Amino acid sequence: METESIPFAIKLLRKFCPSQLLEEIEGDLLQQFQRDIRLVDERKAKQRLLWNAIRYCRPGILLRNKIKSNINTVDMLTNYLKVALRVMGRSKSYSFINLFSLALGITSFALLFIWIQQELSYDQFHADKDRLFKVWNRDIANGKINCWDVTPRVLAPTLHEEFAGVETAVSYAAWGEQHLFVEGQKRILKTSGAYADSSFLTMFSFPLIKGDARTAFKDPKSIAITETFARELFGDEEAMGKSVTIGEGEASMPVTITAVLKDLPTNTEFKFEYILPYSLVEMVTGKKVRWGLNSVYTYVKLREGVNADEFNELVKGVVKKHYKDTKTREVFLFPLTKMRLYSRFENGVQSGGRIEIIRLLGILGLALLVIACINFINLSTARAQRRSKEVAIRKVTGAFRHSLIAQFLCESMLLAFGAGLLSLGAVYLALPYFSTLVNEKLVLNFYNINFWLGGVSLLLLVGLLAGSYPAFYTSAFQPVKILKGFFTASSKSVLRTALVVFQFGIAITLMVSVFVVQRQIMYIQNRDKGYDKENLIYQNFTGTLGKNFQSYKNELLQRGIATSVTKTSNPITERWSNTDGIMWRGKDAQDKTLFERFYADQHLATTAGLTILRGRDMDLEKYSTDSTAVLLNEAAAKAMGFSDPIGEKIQDNGVDWHVIGIVKDFIFTSPFHPVEPTILFGCNQSWAFSVAHIKLNGNRPIRENLQAMEALSKKYNPDFPFEYEFVDDAYARKFASVETTRTITLLASFLTILIAGLGLLGLSTFMIEVRVKEIGIRKVMGGSAISITQMLTWASVKPILIALAIFSPLSWYLTNWWLSTYPFHISVGLFTIPVAGLTVIIMAIVITGTQTVRAAQANPVESLRNE
Amino acid sequence: MGKEYLGEFEELILTLVAVLQEDAYGAAIAEELETRVKRDANLSAIHVTLYRLEDKGFIKSSFGGSTNERGGRRKRIYAITNAGMAMLKAMKESRMELWKLVPQLKIVG
Numbered sequence: 001m002e003t004e005s006i007p008f009a010i011k012l013l014r015k016f017c018p019s020q021l022l023e024e025i026e027g028d029l030l031q032q033f034q035r036d037i038r039l040v041d042e043r044k045a046k047q048r049l050l051w052n053a054i055r056y057c058r059p060g061i062l063l064r065n066k067i068k069s070n071i072n073t074v075d076m077l078t079n080y081l082k083v084a085l086r087v088m089g090r091s092k093s094y095s096f097i098n099l100f101s102l103a104l105g106i107t108s109f110a111l112l113f114i115w116i117q118q119e120l121s122y123d124q125f126h127a128d129k130d131r132l133f134k135v136w137n138r139d140i141a142n143g144k145i146n147c148w149d150v151t152p153r154v155l156a157p158t159l160h161e162e163f164a165g166v167e168t169a170v171s172y173a174a175w176g177e178q179h180l181f182v183e184g185q186k187r188i189l190k191t192s193g194a195y196a197d198s199s200f201l202t203m204f205s206f207p208l209i210k211g212d213a214r215t216a217f218k219d220p221k222s223i224a225i226t227e228t229f230a231r232e233l234f235g236d237e238e239a240m241g242k243s244v245t246i247g248e249g250e251a252s253m254p255v256t257i258t259a260v261l262k263d264l265p266t267n268t269e270f271k272f273e274y275i276l277p278y279s280l281v282e283m284v285t286g287k288k289v290r291w292g293l294n295s296v297y298t299y300v301k302l303r304e305g306v307n308a309d310e311f312n313e314l315v316k317g318v319v320k321k322h323y324k325d326t327k328t329r330e331v332f333l334f335p336l337t338k339m340r341l342y343s344r345f346e347n348g349v350q351s352g353g354r355i356e357i358i359r360l361l362g363i364l365g366l367a368l369l370v371i372a373c374i375n376f377i378n379l380s381t382a383r384a385q386r387r388s389k390e391v392a393i394r395k396v397t398g399a400f401r402h403s404l405i406a407q408f409l410c411e412s413m414l415l416a417f418g419a420g421l422l423s424l425g426a427v428y429l430a431l432p433y434f435s436t437l438v439n440e441k442l443v444l445n446f447y448n449i450n451f452w453l454g455g456v457s458l459l460l461l462v463g464l465l466a467g468s469y470p471a472f473y474t475s476a477f478q479p480v481k482i483l484k485g486f487f488t489a490s491s492k493s494v495l496r497t498a499l500v501v502f503q504f505g506i507a508i509t510l511m512v513s514v515f516v517v518q519r520q521i522m523y524i525q526n527r528d529k530g531y532d533k534e535n536l537i538y539q540n541f542t543g544t545l546g547k548n549f550q551s552y553k554n555e556l557l558q559r560g561i562a563t564s565v566t567k568t569s570n571p572i573t574e575r576w577s578n579t580d581g582i583m584w585r586g587k588d589a590q591d592k593t594l595f596e597r598f599y600a601d602q603h604l605a606t607t608a609g610l611t612i613l614r615g616r617d618m619d620l621e622k623y624s625t626d627s628t629a630v631l632l633n634e635a636a637a638k639a640m641g642f643s644d645p646i647g648e649k650i651q652d653n654g655v656d657w658h659v660i661g662i663v664k665d666f667i668f669t670s671p672f673h674p675v676e677p678t679i680l681f682g683c684n685q686s687w688a689f690s691v692a693h694i695k696l697n698g699n700r701p702i703r704e705n706l707q708a709m710e711a712l713s714k715k716y717n718p719d720f721p722f723e724y725e726f727v728d729d730a731y732a733r734k735f736a737s738v739e740t741t742r743t744i745t746l747l748a749s750f751l752t753i754l755i756a757g758l759g760l761l762g763l764s765t766f767m768i769e770v771r772v773k774e775i776g777i778r779k780v781m782g783g784s785a786i787s788i789t790q791m792l793t794w795a796s797v798k799p800i801l802i803a804l805a806i807f808s809p810l811s812w813y814l815t816n817w818w819l820s821t822y823p824f825h826i827s828v829g830l831f832t833i834p835v836a837g838l839t840v841i842i843m844a845i846v847i848t849g850t851q852t853v854r855a856a857q858a859n860p861v862e863s864l865r866n867e
Numbered sequence: 868m869g870k871e872y873l874g875e876f877e878e879l880i881l882t883l884v885a886v887l888q889e890d891a892y893g894a895a896i897a898e899e900l901e902t903r904v905k906r907d908a909n910l911s912a913i914h915v916t917l918y919r920l921e922d923k924g925f926i927k928s929s930f931g932g933s934t935n936e937r938g939g940r941r942k943r944i945y946a947i948t949n950a951g952m953a954m955l956k957a958m959k960e961s962r963m964e965l966w967k968l969v970p971q972l973k974i975v976g
Contacts, residue, residue: 021914023943024892024893024942025893025914026937026938027933027938028892028894028897028910028914028937028942030938030940031936031937032897032898032910034936052909052910055909055911056911056914058911060911060914060915060918061914064918
C-alpha cells in the first residue's frame with residue numbers, strides 16, 4: 001500500500017477540509033480509489049480521485065463546525081456592543097468629547113497623511129526611475145562649494161557621446177517663454193511650454209494618448225501637447241497630425257502635432273503643456289555650444305547595471321575637459337526620485353531638504369492622533385469606577401479577564417469606527433480647501449483598495465491605542481473589593497497627569513511656533529525693500545509691444561497715465577541672470593563673486609523708487625553715453641571693494657561699461673536672503689529687454705489709469721490681450737510658502753488646544769463630580785465661591801505649568817531650527833515662550849471655567865442632602 | 868409529516884444507512900448506491916448528506932475499524948436513530964396512503 005506517498009488530491013483536500021472530518025473522508029476516497037483501480041485503469045482512477053476530492057470544496061463541507069463554535073462569540077459581541085451603546089448614551093457629554101476629539105485627531109492625521117503621501121510619490125512613477133538622474137554643477141566660489149542644477153546646453157549631447165554608461169541624455173528647459181499659438185481664428189498665448197531633446201518622451205513615463213514616443217520628434221517642426229491643451233486648440237476634433245502655427249508674421253512657424261500626452265500627473269517636478277524639440281529651437285536660433293552658459297536642466301538615463309557612484313567619478317571632469325576657463329567646475333548625477341525631497345546641498349554635501357518639513361508634518365499628524373487618543377484613555381480610566389460593578393458582576397458570573405479586555409476594546413473600536421466615519425466625511429469636505437492651502441492637488445482615491453485597507457487599519461490602530469490601557473486597567477479590578485464596597489478608583493493618577501502634560505506640551509510647542517512664525521513673517525514684511533511698490537506695475541513685451549515701446553511710453557507719459565516708464569530685462573521681483581565673470585580694476589583672480597544682472601534703459605530709480613546714494617540715475621536724453629552706463633547696488637560696490645566706484649570701468653563678457661552711481665540695496669530676489677550684489681546695466685544690450693515697468697500717476701484713480709492703458713495697449717499691441725501685474729502682488733507671492741507654514745501651525749495649534757481642552761473639560765467635570773461632597777462641606781464650613789473656584793482651577797492649570805517647564809526647551813529648539821533656515825531672521829525671543837504658555841493657560845481656564853464656576857456656586861444642600 | 872422534511876436523496880441515504888447497519892460508511896454507501904439503486908453519486912454529496920442527517924438527529928456516528936485499502940484511515944460508521952427510523956416510517960406511510968389513492972386498474976398502453 002502506498003501510504004507513504006500521499007496523493008496530490010489528498011493534499012489538496014487537506015487545504016480546505018475541516019480537520020475533524022478529514023480522516024473519514026480521506027479513508028472513503030482512498031477506498032473508492034482502490035476500487036476504481038480494479039474497475040478501470042490507474043490513470044483514470046487518479047483522475048476520478050482528484051475530481052472527487054475537488055468536489056469536497058462545497059459549503060456543506062467548508063462551513064462545517066466552524067460556525068457552531070462561533071455562535072457564543074457572536075452573542076457576546078452583540079452584548080458588548082449593546083452595553084457600549086448604552087454606556088455612551090448614558091453619559092452623552094463624555095461620549096461627545098471622546099467621539100469629537102477622536103474624529104478631529106483622525107481627520108487631521110488623514111489630511112496630513114494624504115499630503116505626505118503625495119509628496120513622497122513625486123516622480124516615482126517613471127518606469128526606470130532608478131536609472132534616471134538630474135545632472136548638477138558643483139563649483140568652488142570664494143571658499144565655499146556651490147551646487148546648482150542648471151547646466152550648459154551642450155552637456156547632454158556631450159555626455160551621450162563620450163560616456164558609454166549613458167543610455168540617453170536630454171536637455172530640458174521650461175523657463176516660461178511666451179508662445180502665441182494661432183489655429184484658425186483662435187489665438188492662444190501660452191507660457192507653459194518646455195524645450196526638450198527628442199528622447200525626452202521615451203526617457204520619462206508620461207503616457208501618450210496619441211503618437212509614438214520614439215518617433216514623435218523625428219521632424220524638428222513637431223510639437224507634443226497635453227490633452228487639455230489639445231482640447232483648447234481644437235475642441236473635440238482630433239488634434240493628432242494637425243498643424244498649428246506658433247507666432248505670426250515673419251517669425252511664424254507651422255508645427256505638426258505628433259503626440260498628444262495625457263495631462264501630467266500632479267506629483268511630478270515637470271510642468272508643461274507642450275514640448276518643442278530642441279532640434280526646432282536650434283534650427284531657428286542656432287546651436288548653443290558655450291560651456292560657460294548654464295541655461296538648461298540636463299537629465300541622464302544610465303544603462304542597466306551602471307553604478308551611479310562609480311559613474312559620478314568618471315563624469316565629474318567633463319566640464320574641465322571642454323571649458324578652458326574653469327579648473328574647479330564639476331558635474332554629478334543626482335537621482336530624479338530624490339529631487340523633490342532631498343535636493344538641498346550645503347557646501348557641496350547633500351543635507352536634508354523638503355523631507356525635513358515632511359518629517360515634521362508626519363510627527364505633527366501622529367501627535368494630533370495621540371492627543372486625541374489620550375482623551376479617551378484619560379476619560380475612561382477616570383470614570384472606570386462607574387463601570388466597576390459591571391466588571392465585578394461579569395467576573396463573578398464567570399467572565400475571564402481576556403473577555404473583559406475584549407469587551408472594553410470592543411467599545412474603543414466602536415468609538416474609533418464612529419469617529420472614522422465622521423472623519424471620512426470631514427476629510428472629503430475639507431480636502432479641496434486643504435489642497436489650496438498647501439498648494440498641491442490632493443484627491444481621495446475611493447476606488448483604491450489601499451485607501452480602504454489603510455483607513456480600516458488606521459481605525460484599528462486608533463481603537464487599540466486608545467482602548468488597550470483602559471481595557472487592562474478596568475479588567476484588573478477585583479470583584480471582592482468592589483462588591484464589598486471597599487473599592488474607590490483614585491481620582492488622582494500619575495499616568496493621567498503625565499498624559500495631560502504631554503497634550504499641553506504639544507499645544508504649547510505649537511503655540512510658540514505660531515508666535516515665532518508670525519513674528520518672522522512680520523519682520524520680513526517690514527524689511528526695507530529699497531524700492532517703492534506703490535502704483536508700480538509691469539508688463540511683459542508681448543507681440544509688438546516691445547517694438548512700439550517708445551511711442552507707447554511717450555503716450556503714457558503725455559496723457560498723464562504714468563509718471564515714469566522704464567524698460568527692463570525682467571520684473572523687479574524676479575532674478576533673471578547672474579554671472580561670476582564680471583571684471584573690474586584690481587579684481588582678485590580667485591574672486592568668484594556672483595553678480596545679478598538687471599538691464600534697464602533709464603530712469604529706473606524714478607520709476608521703481610530706488611534711492612541713489614552716489615552719482616546719478618541713467619538718463620539718455622542728457623548723457624548719450626549712458627547706454628553703456630551701469631549702476632551698482634551697495635552690495636556690488638562693496639564686493640568690488642570700491643569706496644567711490646564712479647567712473648570705474650567694468651567688463652562683462654567682453655563688453656565695457658562705466659559706473660555712474662550707487663543705489664541703495666533693494667530686494668531683488670528673496671526677501672529672506674541678504675541682498676545679492678546687483679548690477680543695473682544700461683540699454684546697450686537691446687536683446688535683453690522684455691518687460692516694461694510703469695509707475696502709474698498716483699493722482700488719478702488706478703482704475704482710470706488701467707482703462708486708459710488698456711486702450712493704448714490695443715493700439716500698440718492689437719493682437720495680444722492686455723496683461724499687467726502689480727509689483728506688490730508679485731512681491732506678496734514670495735511669502736506664499738511661509739504663509740502656508742503659518743496657516744498649518746495655526747490650524748494645528750488650534751486643533752491641539754481644542755482637543756486637549758475638551759479632554760481637560762471632561763476631566764475637570766469628572767473631578768468636580770467626585771469632589772462634589774467635599775465642595776459642599778467646604779462651603780458649609782465657610783469656604784467662599786472664589787476660593788473654591790481657585791482650588792478647582794489650580795487642579796487643571798497645574799499640569800499645564802509642568803508642561804510649560806518640560807516642553808519649553810523643545811519648542812525653543814524647534815523654532816530656533818526653523819528660523820535658522822532663513823538667513824534673515826529674528827531670534828526666538830525671551831518672552832515668546834512665557835507668552836505662548838500664558839495664552840494656553842488662559843484658554844484652558846476659559847474652557848473649564850463654566851464647570852468650575854458652576855460647581856463653586858452650587859448650593860451645598862443639593863450635594864449634601866442625600867447620603 | 869412533522870416539521871422536518873427529507874429530500875429524496877436524503878431519504879435514500881437514510882434508508883441505506885438503515886439497510887447497511889454495521890457497515891454504513893461513506894464509501895460503502897456509495898458502492899451500494901451504484902450496485903443496487905444504479906445511481907452514480909459523488910462521494911462528497913454523500914458525505915454532505917450524512918452530515919446534514921446527523922445535524923437533524925436522524926443518524927449518529929462513531930469511529931469504526933480501519934483497513935489497508937483505506938490507507939489506515941478509520942471508517943466513520945453511521946447508525947440510524949429512533950427519530951430517523953420514525954421519520955422513515957412516517958414517510959413510507961404517507962407515501963402508501965397516497966399510493967392507495969392512485970387508480971390501480973388503469974392499463975398502460
